Amino acid sequence: MSVAGRRVAIVTGAAAGIGQAAALAFAAQDYTVVVADVDERGGRETVGQITGAGGDGLFVHVDVRRGDDCAALVATALARYGRLDAAFNNAGVVARPGLTADCDADEWQRVLDINLGGVFRCMKHELPAMKAAGGTIVNTASIMGLVGAVGGAAYCASKHGVIGLTRAAALEYGRHRIRVNAICPGYVETALTVGESSVFTPKSLQAGLDRTALKQLATAGQVAATVVWLCSDAAAYITGAALPIDGGYTAG
Helix, strand or coil: CCCCCCEEEEEECCCCHHHHHHHHHHHHCCEEEEEEECCHHHHHHHHHHHHHCCCEEEEEECCCCCHHHHHHHHHHHHHHHCCCCEEEECCCCCCCCECHHHCCHHHHHHHHHHHCHHHHHHHHHHHHHHCCCCEEEEEECCHHHCCCCCCEHHHHHHHHHHHHHHHHHHHHHHHHCEEEEEEEECCEECHHHHCCCCCCCHHHHHHHHHCCCCCCCEEHHHHHHHHHHHCCHHHCCCCCCEEEECCCHHHC
């Protein structure tokens, strides 16, 4: 069981980047954190950071493309800790750029299956787990869920879908005291933007930053702080929102 009075949060995609930062931020707010990812090494490192700071965490290997994995994730949280207060459905992938007519069908399916299908599969089990006592869910969309992008058909479609799914669930489950929101990050300093595996060239990244009002990258910690805030009592009257965390990218 969890430490008496400690709330329980699930974070998917928690082995690195925004997900890892969110797991640590939840733990800093005295949540027990169930860390979920396909990357076992990174996920266990996240748990190590949580427990090393005096918190409570558990790693569960989850592929969000598999319904059985998502069901087992929630079942494990309930069996181990007896409750589920918050869930951050963050696991996702980026897509290889290409015009819509050139988009490979397998790539289209992969991106939709993880980014949108994964959120649905997790929510399918999180929502019933929260119906008795209420709870909060935050889903990771993107600024590309609010606008379009040349060469981003699959990614844009998946993230627009996350926002639609979020809004539908918010309307359906508000009467059960379950709030459901989406975050829409812009350019965030993670391995996907500035590391060796970055999907951006220095020129394309700078072009994106030039479109923001603040002219700088967000940190994963800034995004994580917003997620934890959305799950707090301070945001108790917010549900069905798609909140940009984009330095003003979508303001113009």
